Amino acid sequence: MLGEPPPTPADLHFRLFGFPIRVHPFFWVVILILGMGGLGGGQADPVETLIWVVVAFISILVHELGHAVLQRRYGGHPWITLYGMGGLSSCDDCDRSPVSQILISAAGPIAGFLLAGGILLLIYSRLLEPIASPAVNLAIVYLLWINIGWGLLNLLPIYPLDGGRIARELFTLKGNVRQGVVQSLWLSVVLAGVCGVFGLLWLQSLYMLLIFGYLAYVNYQTIQAYQNYRSDYR
Numbered sequence: 001m002l003g004e005p006p007p008t009p010a011d012l013h014f015r016l017f018g019f020p021i022r023v024h025p026f027f028w029v030v031i032l033i034l035g036m037g038g039l040g041g042g043q044a045d046p047v048e049t050l051i052w053v054v055v056a057f058i059s060i061l062v063h064e065l066g067h068a069v070l071q072r073r074y075g076g077h078p079w080i081t082l083y084g085m086g087g088l089s090s091c092d093d094c095d096r097s098p099v100s101q102i103l104i105s106a107a108g109p110i111a112g113f114l115l116a117g118g119i120l121l122l123i124y125s126r127l128l129e130p131i132a133s134p135a136v137n138l139a140i141v142y143l144l145w146i147n148i149g150w151g152l153l154n155l156l157p158i159y160p161l162d163g164g165r166i167a168r169e170l171f172t173l174k175g176n177v178r179q180g181v182v183q184s185l186w187l188s189v190v191l192a193g194v195c196g197v198f199g200l201l202w203l204q205s206l207y208m209l210l211i212f213g214y215l216a217y218v219n220y221q222t223i224q225a226y227q228n229y230r231s232d233y234r
């Protein structure tokens with residue numbers, strides 16, 4: 001479910017900076033649901049929702065482009081998929097060494113932080129004042145929220161979030177690779193469980209409970225698979 005979805009006739013295809021990009025129809029569905037229920041306090045104003053969809057699309061694309069640029073830097077030919085679970089920048093031919101994998105994973109959130117930083121710079125240098133309007137202001141709020149908020153969330157050491165990928169590489173740097181992977185998976189299970197409960201109790205967010213509960217479950221399943229694999233081959 002976290003992997004690339006199969007192609008559909010409703011897929012949108014284009015290229016940006018030479019990277020092939022595919023947008024699966026569920027991407028729009030999930031973004032719309034998040035925009036109508038997640039932020040706007042329940043009121044779905046069509047213009048506000050449209051601004052949200054455009055800003056979310058650009059922000060997630062910039063995040064994936066951050067990964068893709070580094071993947072290309074490490075010899076790969078990446079392609080980007082935007083789908084119901086967010087975005088993916090995949091490559092089957094880039095360098096797998098821990099250092100390059102850590103930098104590739106960090107580059108997504110960093111691209112978002114740079115975009116947010118650029119917007120803040122424009123605000124503080126008053127360059128955006130000539131185009132200030134309620135719509136532009138709302139777009140800026142959404143843009144800062146997604147690129148800073150989601151960027152930080154993405155750095156949590158929970159697999160397959162970017163922070164979880166970085167943690168996995170760090171855990172396997174010294175010694176036993178399988179032991180390191182299992183340790184990073186346990187960290188994912190515990191932290192995802194804590195975040196899910198925190199989201200429900202503190203933020204009254206059923207959505208956070210579902211997402212983090214699902215991540216805890218997937219990571220726990222992966223640990224089981226690792227242990228079965230070990231007993232099978234001993």
Ligand SMILES: [Zn+2]
Binds near residue numbers: 067108109
């Ligand atoms: Zn990412």
